[in-house]
Amino acid sequence: xxxxxxxxxxxxxxxxxxxxxxxxxxxxLAVRKNFDxxxxxxxxxxxxxxxxxxxxxxxxxVPPAAFSDLGYFLTPLLAALLVFFLHPEVERIQVGANIxxxxxxxxxxxxxxxxxxxxxxxxxxxxxxGLATAVGGGVLRDVLANEVPSLLRWDRDLYAVPxxxxxxxxxxxxxxxxxxxFTSGLAVVTxxxxxxxxxxxxxxxxxxxxxxxxxxEVPE
Amino acid sequence: xxxxxxxxxxxxxxxxxxxxxxxxxxxxLAVRKNFDxxxxxxxxxxxxxxxxxxxxxxxxxVPPAAFSDLGYFLTPLLAALLVFFLHPEVERIQVGANIxxxxxxxxxxxxxxxxxxxxxxxxxxxxxxGLATAVGGGVLRDVLANEVPSLLRWDRDLYAVPxxxxxxxxxxxxxxxxxxxFTSGLAVVTxxxxxxxxxxxxxxxxxxxxxxxxxxEVPE
Amino acid sequence: xxxxxxxxxxxxxxxxxxxxxxxxxxxxLAVRKNFDxxxxxxxxxxxxxxxxxxxxxxxxxVPPAAFSDLGYFLTPLLAALLVFFLHPEVERIQVGANIxxxxxxxxxxxxxxxxxxxxxxxxxxxxxxGLATAVGGGVLRDVLANEVPSLLRWDRDLYAVPxxxxxxxxxxxxxxxxxxxFTSGLAVVTxxxxxxxxxxxxxxxxxxxxxxxxxxEVPE
Numbered sequence: 234x235x236x237x238x239x240x241x242x243x244x245x246x247x248x249x250x251x252x253x254x255x256x257x258x259x260x261x262l263a264v265r266k267n268f269d270x271x272x273x274x275x276x277x278x279x280x281x282x283x284x285x286x287x288x289x290x291x292x293x294x295v296p297p298a299a300f301s302d303l304g305y306f307l308t309p310l311l312a313a314l315l316v317f318f319l320h321p322e323v324e325r326i327q328v329g330a331n332i333x334x335x336x337x338x339x340x341x342x343x344x345x346x347x348x349x350x351x352x353x354x355x356x357x358x359x360x361x362x363g364l365a366t367a368v369g370g371g372v373l374r375d376v377l378a379n380e381v382p383s384l385l386r387w388d389r390d391l392y393a394v395p396x397x398x399x400x401x402x403x404x405x406x407x408x409x410x411x412x413x414x415f416t417s418g419l420a421v422v423t424x425x426x427x428x429x430x431x432x433x434x435x436x437x438x439x440x441x442x443x444x445x446x447x448x449x450e451v452p453e
Numbered sequence: 454x455x456x457x458x459x460x461x462x463x464x465x466x467x468x469x470x471x472x473x474x475x476x477x478x479x480x481x482l483a484v485r486k487n488f489d490x491x492x493x494x495x496x497x498x499x500x501x502x503x504x505x506x507x508x509x510x511x512x513x514x515v516p517p518a519a520f521s522d523l524g525y526f527l528t529p530l531l532a533a534l535l536v537f538f539l540h541p542e543v544e545r546i547q548v549g550a551n552i553x554x555x556x557x558x559x560x561x562x563x564x565x566x567x568x569x570x571x572x573x574x575x576x577x578x579x580x581x582x583g584l585a586t587a588v589g590g591g592v593l594r595d596v597l598a599n600e601v602p603s604l605l606r607w608d609r610d611l612y613a614v615p616x617x618x619x620x621x622x623x624x625x626x627x628x629x630x631x632x633x634x635f636t637s638g639l640a641v642v643t644x645x646x647x648x649x650x651x652x653x654x655x656x657x658x659x660x661x662x663x664x665x666x667x668x669x670e671v672p673e
Numbered sequence: 674x675x676x677x678x679x680x681x682x683x684x685x686x687x688x689x690x691x692x693x694x695x696x697x698x699x700x701x702l703a704v705r706k707n708f709d710x711x712x713x714x715x716x717x718x719x720x721x722x723x724x725x726x727x728x729x730x731x732x733x734x735v736p737p738a739a740f741s742d743l744g745y746f747l748t749p750l751l752a753a754l755l756v757f758f759l760h761p762e763v764e765r766i767q768v769g770a771n772i773x774x775x776x777x778x779x780x781x782x783x784x785x786x787x788x789x790x791x792x793x794x795x796x797x798x799x800x801x802x803g804l805a806t807a808v809g810g811g812v813l814r815d816v817l818a819n820e821v822p823s824l825l826r827w828d829r830d831l832y833a834v835p836x837x838x839x840x841x842x843x844x845x846x847x848x849x850x851x852x853x854x855f856t857s858g859l860a861v862v863t864x865x866x867x868x869x870x871x872x873x874x875x876x877x878x879x880x881x882x883x884x885x886x887x888x889x890e891v892p893e
Contacts, residue, residue, distance in 0.1 A: 270658045295510075301578065438710045491834070526797060
C-alpha cells in the first residue's frame with residue numbers, strides 16, 4: 234500500500250498541518266477582501282480542502298476524505314478563528330505563513346500523486362492530479378474571492394513549478410519502484426525548497442513569446 | 454429510511470418549490486447583469502440545482518437527482534421564462550421573492566442534511582453538506598455572474614447562520630433519534646424565520662476583529 | 674453500443690481534434706490576459722477537458738476520460754506550446770480558430786449526449802449534458818480568467834443554440850431509434866453550420882423583455 238508510506242498517524246498529522254497552513258492563507262485573503270466571519274470560515278475551508286476534494290471526486294473516492302474525517306473539517310475552522318482574532322499578528326508573520334504554505338505545497342503534491350496512483354490512475358495522470366491537489370484549493374480561493382487566480386498570473390513568483398517537480402519525482406520513483414519514506418520525503422523537501430527559492434529570488438515564468446517587451450498591460 | 458420522512462410526493466413538491474424560488478433569484482440576477490435569454494436560463498438552472506448537484510457528487514449519488522428527475526430540470530426553465538417576460542413585475546415583488554428564497558434556504562438545509570446522512574456521512578459532515586446544499590447554488594450563481602458571492606460579503610444580511618441552525622437541528626435530532634416529520638418541519642421553519650428576521654432587522658456578521666473601525670474599504 | 678457509432682480510432686481522433694481546438698481558444702485568452710506559460714497551459718487544459726470532466730463526474734464515469742487517456746492530457750499542452758511561440762500568427766488566423774471551435778462545439782454536443790445516454794440517463798438529461806459538455810470548458814475558462822462567461826453575455830453571437838440543436842437532434846434520433854453514423858454526423862454538421870452562420874450574421878439572443886431599449890448598461 235503506497236498510502237501507508239508513513240505511519241498512518243504521522244501521515245494524518247502531516248495532512249492536518251498542510252490543511253492548516255492553506256486555511257490560514259484563505260482566511261487572510263478573506264480578511265483583506267473585507268468578508269465577514271462566515272466568509273472567512275468558508276474561504277478557509279475551501280482553500281484547505283478544495284484541492285483534495287477535487288482529486289477525490291476525480292478518482293472516485295467518495296465521500297471524500299474532507300467529509301469522512303472530522304479533523305479535516307475542524308482544522309480550517311480553527312485557522313479561521315485564529316485569523317479572525319489575530320489577523321494583524323498573522324499578517325505580520327506573513328513570511329512565516331508563506332513558509333508554511335510552501336510546506337503545504339510540497340506535502341500536498343506528493344500525497345496527491347500517491348493517492349491518485351493508489352486509485353489506479355496512470356503515472357502522468359497521477360502527477361497531474363498531485364499538482365491539482367496542491368494548487369486547486371488556492372485557485373478555488375481566488376475564484377470565490379473574485380480575483381484572477383495567482384497561479385495564472387505572470388507577476389507572481391513560481392508556484393506551479395515546485396509542485397510539478399515534486400509530483401514528477403514521485404511518479405518517477407513509482408516508475409522505478411523506489412518510492413519509500415525517504416524518496417517521498419525528498420520529493421516533499423525538493424518542492425518546498427524550490428518554492429522558498431522562487432519567493433526569495435522572485436523567479437517568474439515567461440509570458441508568451443514576443444510579449445515580454447510590450448508596454449501595454451491588461452488592467453485587472 | 455430517513456429520506457421518507459414525508460410522503461414521497463409531498464417531498465417532491467417541496468423540492469420543486471425550493472428549486473423554483475432559487476431559480477427565480479438566479480434569473481433575476483441574470484436580467485440585472487444584462488444576460489441574454491440563454492444566460493437567464495443557465496443562471497436559473499445553476500442557482501436552483503447547483504447546491505444539490507455538489508452534494509450528490511460528494512456523497513456519490515450519481516447521476517445526481519438534478520439529472521434523473523425531469524421536473525428538477527424543467528422547473529428552473531419555467532422560472533427563467535417567467536422572469537424573461539415579467540421581470541419588472543417579479544422585481545417589484547422582490548420582497549415576496551426573498552420570502553420564497555428564505556423558504557428554499559430552510560427546505561434545502563434540512564433536506565441536504567438528511568440526504569447526506571442517508572448516504573452514510575457522519576453528523577457533522579452531514580450538517581456541513583446540508584449547509585452546502587442550501588448556499589451552494591447561490592455561490593455558483595454569483596461566481597458565474599462574476600461577482601463576489603453575497604454569502605461571503607459582510608454588508609449582506611445573515612444568510613449562512615439560519616441554514617447552519619437548521620442543519621444543526623436536524624443533526625441533533627438524528628443524534629438523539631427524534632427526527633420525524635414534526636422535528637424536521639420545525640428545523641425548516643426555524644431556519645426560515647431566522648432568515649426573515651435577519652432581513653427585517655439587517656442582522657450582519659462581524660468582520661475580523663479590529664477591522665470594524667477602519668475607514669478604508671476594499672473596492673469591488 | 675452507442676459509443677461505438679464510429680470506428681473507435683476514428684472517434685478518438687475526432688475527440689482529440691475537438692480537444693485541440695478548444696485548447697487553442699483557452700491558450701489565446703490566457704495570452705490576452707497576460708498569463709505566464711503555466712497559466713497558458715492550465716487554461717488550455719481546463720478549456721479543452723473541463724466540459725467532458727464535468728459530464729463524466731455527473732454520470733459517474735470515474736476516473737474521467739481526461740485522466741485515463743494520456744492523449745487527452747497531452748493534446749492541450751501541445752496547443753499551449755503552439756500558442757506560446759506563435760500567438761501572433763495564431764491570432765491572425767483567428768477566423769480559422771473560430772471555425773475549428775465551431776467544429777469542436779458540434780462534435781462535443783453530439784459525443785456528450787451519446788455518452789450520457791450510454792450511462793443510463795434519460796433523453797432530456799442526456800441532451801442537457803451534451804450541451805454542458807460542449808459549453809462547460811468555455812465557461813470554466815472564462816471563470817478562471819475572471820471574466821463574465823461569454824456564453825451568458827447578450828453581446829456575443831449565438832453559441833448555446835447550435836449545441837442545443839445538435840444535442841436535441843441526437844436525442845430525437847435515439848428516441849426514434851435511428852441513431853447511426855450518418856444521423857449523428859448530420860447532427861454534428863448542423864450544429865457546426867449553425868454556429869458558423871451565427872458568427873457570419875451576428876445572430877444574437879434576445880435579452881429580457883422590455884429591456885432591449887434601455888440605454889443604461891451594466892458596466893463590466
